[in-house]
Amino acid sequence: MGAKAHFSRFLGAHPQRLHFCAHSHHPWPDVSFEAQQQAWLDAADLIDAKWDKVFGEIVPTAQHHLARLLNLPDPGTICFGANTHEFVLRLLSSIEAQPFRVLTTDSEFVSFDRQLRRLEEAGRAEATRVPVEPFSSFVARFTEAAQAGGHHLIYLSHVFFNSGYWIDDLRPIVDAVPSPRSLVVIDGYHAFMAVPIDLGRIAARAFYLGGGYKYAMSGEGAAWMHCPPGQVARPVNTGWLAELAQLSQRHGTALTYPDSGSRFWGATFDPTALYRFNAVMDWARRHQLSVPAIRAHALELQREFLVLLDRLRHPVLSRAALVPPEPLPRGNFLAFRHPQAAHAHAQLQAADVVSDRRGDRLRIGFGIYQDRTDVAELARRIGALH
Known part of the structure; x- marks a missing residue:
């Protein structure tokens, strides 16, 4: 190569x-070295005005890279954060039921698994974990469990961290979820930039998480989430960047949320990782x-x-x-x-x-x-x- x-x-x-x-x-x-330097130079040159460049150029460029790589119809459904755990917390905060019911697997990464176990300890969640093994029957077994309904959250990996097992077609699982109110969340961290991903047919239904730390070769701090339009409009765990577009016109106390992925933005963050991410994606494209x-x-x-x-x-x-x-x-x-x-x-x-x-x-x-x-x-x- x-x-x-x-x-x-x-x-x-x-x-x-x-x-x-x-x-x-x-x-x-x-x-990525030059990109990291450029983030520093932009901060020195622009100071507060660097955010105009970040949200006017750096973020849209990263969104378009992801939309291309994931076959998403709208780059605006992508939001960014320091790590995927913060997105999980915002998604969980949107579920009003207590305790809420979760369908997941026995092989999720520690970040999600630890958080879910703690919520179970606190009596705030009830989880059903479908064993990933035997691998040959997993998709059928998980699809059947999803089809039964009654879950507020369905969460599973695209590629499992402890085995590398890859679900090459997510559609049967996503389509099996009977209630449109159930959140369907796919952890794509071990899939992104490692295996071909086409979210086109599930983009309107499933959230998809990933980041730059692993196969995207961009380091920490460039986590992202695809957010289906119209789903989970008002997470309780919310940051001021979720209303950035309306900040200067804000009046009264009513909270507004955009319909785009911006509704899951958090608060002030270090944009350096997105500089690296864009540089690496541009480099990869130039070299085919x-x-x-x-x-x-x-x-x-x-x-x-x-x-x-x-x-x-x-x-x-x-x-x-x-x-x-x-x-x-x-x-x-x-x-x-x-x-x-x-x-x-x-x-x-x-x-x-x-x-x-x-x-x-x-x-x-x-x-x-x-x-x-x-x-x-x-x-x-x-x-x-x-």
Whole structure:
């Protein structure tokens, strides 16, 4: 793919380090360095007037990038925040029922799972968790549960963080929800910029969360949410940016909310991450690094790695330990389930290989900053662990 040279600052910081954690902190392309500097220079030059540029240029550019990548009919349905957790809290604040009923899975990321468990402890929520495994029947089982109705919130991942299992078609689940008053929320953080996403047919019904920290290669602070028009018009957890357009004309005490994604904006934020995000998206487009191209490159490296592992016969990192098992669809990382996952992770760390672990699952991620020589070196270091 030839993209590796564009990550010289990150890769050059520790030349001997092998970073195979692309599903977590992805290295940033060099163009993000200049973008971060530009955010500082704009603040120095414009001071308060920088917000005119942020909301008049930086935010709309980011919205158009996302609308293009997600096949959204209206860029205005996108809002931004520091992290997806703040969006979840605003969505939850719009549910008036106490306790409210949630349909979710047993494999959601800690950010949502911890918050939901605390709400259950407090008696404010009642949750039904559909097991993701067995993977082959998950969509049918979750669709049936959604079809039964009675839920105020349906929340699930597009690509699951602890396995990489990918729901390639979300429509059956979204269409199965019988009540238009039920919130349907998709966590797309491990899907965005890793697998092709087309929200066109569910954009009017489902919220979709993502951000720049992982595969978008833009770092922290560039979280975003697609908000279906007309759904959840008045979140209780609301910030002053939700009425930014009417701020100078505000009269009285009546709270107004726009119909666009702006109704989920929070308060004052650091726009630097959006500068980085736009620079990276512009760079990717210039170099024809489309999501399908990125996906194809990651899959090629996965296949190469698995062939090398077959020869090594490592006890933990083996094809037999994969979850989900082949040939089920997965995202751009491989998850290996084994009781000795923690030991293997520590060994890789000692060998200057960056991977990560979630319980008994060791995760190895692949991205466009890697090539076949990196995969071969990874296999060599794994072989030396015996």
